[in-house]
């Protein structure tokens with residue numbers, strides 16, 4: 001299986017490094033020059049990675065990994081539909097498209113006549129993958145045969161892929177955990193303590209399940225790498241941009257606006273869907289209001305703490 005990766009940011013670069021240590025792979029990215037990845041300082045791409053600024057050069061690839069920010073995926077896949085159609089597409093982004101309310105697999109499935117798209121997601125910092133540290137991810141695809149082929153093609157001795165057919169559960173776990181990570185960052189940034197963070201993560205997980213199950217996900221997927229696993233990683237590590245963004249919000253300190261923080265747009269998308277479909281999502285709704293500036297930090301905390309007492 002010939003593999004191409006689209007997007008030479010942190011995650012696309014890290015996947016190219018990991019796969020390029022084992023087999024040939026093509027990496028395309030905007031403004032990609034030389035064999036360094038700007039978002040991965042100190043990392044050099046292995047020899048087996050062919051770097052190209054020309055998108056047409058990925059034409060021979062059988063499998064294409066799209067490591068772009070979620071909000072760029074819709075326009076990108078529509079603009080390059082002819083090139084992408086017929087290939088095994090693997091979405092590597094985490095989020096919900098703000099304009100359509102769709103996840104990455106649902107967006108890619110709109111390329112008519114294509115194969116069943118897959119999603120690669122789970123607890124993984126690009127910096128860890130690029131350093132060759134052990135990482136486990138979920139590869140979800142409704143086509144079991146294709147899913148198994150991709151699982152084997154994309155696994156390495158230190159990058160272990162677990163297979164699933166629950167694409168909705170896998171993509172929503174990755175999308176929703178970023179919202180909870182922002183909220184966890186707010187809790188820590190505002191000095192509310194580790195006990196409050198544990199409570200927030202637990203109630204956030206309940207909220208993730210509620211939303212995902214309402215959209216057809218399987219509960220065991222949410223309990224796996226792409227849900228619970230990624231929630232734990234992202235809510236507890238300073239390496240997470242979503243967590244650090246929330247921390248800056250909670251502490252009222254500046255944050256580098258050039259960083260990709262997927263939970264911001266996804267919180268807005270999820271809050272809109274939850275309001276429309278009547279799904280109780282208090283943390284996501286509050287994160288959406290906080291990032292929009294329609295509620296103050298004090299009011300947001302107060303609102304979550306004064307919700308009616310209920311059964312767990």
Ligand SMILES: NC(=O)c1ccc[n+]([C@@H]2O[C@H](COP(=O)([O-])OP(=O)(O)OC[C@H]3O[C@@H](n4cnc5c(N)ncnc54)[C@H](O)[C@@H]3O)[C@@H](O)[C@H]2O)c1
Nearest residue numbers: 008009010011012039067068069070072093094125126260
């Ligand atoms: N960084 C991580 O640790 C990590 C881990 C797992 C998953 N992800 C996911 O991977 C996705 C990408 O994140 P990242 O960390 O690589 O972000 P990044 O900001 O490091 O890189 C994004 C790349 O996409 C490119 N890009 C943006 N818009 C584009 C467009 N319209 N057309 C072509 N290229 C475009 C940018 O130039 C940049 O190279 C996100 O959804 C993120 O959640 C990231």
Ligand SMILES: O=P(O)(O)OC[C@H](O)CO
Nearest residue numbers: 122123124240241242243
């Ligand atoms: O830096 P973040 O917050 O986008 O998190 C990166 C990955 O999604 C962690 O699994």
